[in-house]
Amino acid sequence: MDIVTGSSTALITPFKNGKLDEQKYADLIKRQIKNGMDAVCPVGTTGESATLTHDEDIRCIEIAVEVCKGTGTKVLAGAGSNATHEAIETAKYAQKCGVDAIFSVSPYYNKPSQEGLYQHYKAIAEAVPELPFMLYNVPGRTGVDILPETAIRLFDDVNNIYGIKEATGSLERTTALLSQRPDFKVFSGDDAIDYPILANGGAGITSVTSNLMPDLKSELVRLALSGDFAGAKAINDKLYPLNSVMFCEANPIPVKAAMYIAGLLDTLEYRLPLVAPSVENMKKIEEVMKNYDIKGM
Known part of the structure; x- marks a missing residue:
């Protein structure tokens, strides 16, 4: 099984007049490929998946596969729901589209027990047994x-479950997992602690900030996985102010605003109930961005 590791970007979903901007989405993915990202992740939290229609969800996955075909960049697609049958x-469908792997967010709102989580994930993974x-x-x-x-337990019992994107913000969680199962692939889901997770044995990252800075994020991961921890830490430290301001409001509000400021988005649109940042936070984002060289399209 050819698993996905390394640097990955939790893609934003661009809208134009309330609808998915397919051309812009494709262009943003091409920029990720150009700047060395190992994988792109359509329709995750950063992609506003909770407010996409089913057709939009599928179209985002299709576009990602189409654009990444024949490149070195893989597609790690979102396939999560609080209803197991929907996931x-x-x-x-993601498997039929030709994705390289899928990630699936834990069920939201209905708060299942640990046994419920086990059965939920077991059912989804076993429905696509050949897909990482x-x-x-x-x-x-x-x-x-x-x-x-x-x-x-899921890693031990289900053949195609190979890893976890950990967005708890806890370094101890990475240690708890890898000390017991060194082959379990832990991805950092929190930009600020990418370096310490990788230095502790993590296999990759899924980043919000890499929507803006795919060049530095891909280099950070490359350095860490090759053993150059000093180089990786230097990049992680350099990105800290940007990583922090990307969460001054709920993700993906700040990153979309930053991409608009940088000229990477033509329009600044969100799906309600998300709205643009406050005037104060918009100024904070603009100020922090002045310290970085953001590559264009």
Whole structure:
């Protein structure tokens, strides 16, 4: 099974007049490829997946596969839902589209038990047994935490579950997982702690900030995975102010605003209930961005 590791970007979803801007989406993915990212992740949290229609969700995955075909950049597609049957349907379609792997966010709102999480993920992964499968743990968003023992149980029991995107903000969580299962692929889901997670044995990152800075983010991961921890730390430290301001409001509000300021987006549009940043936060984002060389299209 050819798994996905290394640097990946949690893609934003560009809108124009309320609809998916397909050409801009393709162009943004081409920019990720050009700047060395190992994978792109359509329809995750940063892609406003919770407010995309099913057709939009599928179209984003299709475009990502079309653009990445024949390049070295893989597609790690989102296939999550708080309804297991819906997640299975999306996973099967993603497989049909030709994605390289899928990640699936923990069910939100209904707050299942650890046994419920186990059965949920087992059902989705076993519906696409030949497709590499990554768990996605972001309890601050979903209200439920995939505990280490549950993640390890899934890794042990289900052949195609190979890793987890950890967005708990906890370095201890990475240690808890890798000390027990060194082959379990842990991805950093928090930009500010990419370096320490990689230095502790993490296999990659899924980044919000790399929508803006794919060149530095891909280099950070390349250096860390090749053993140049001093070089990786220097980049992580340099990016800290930008990583911080990207979460001054709920993701993806700041990163979309930053991309608009940088000229990477023609329009600044969100899906309600998300709205543009406050005037104060917009100024903060603009000020921080002055310290970085953001590559154009």
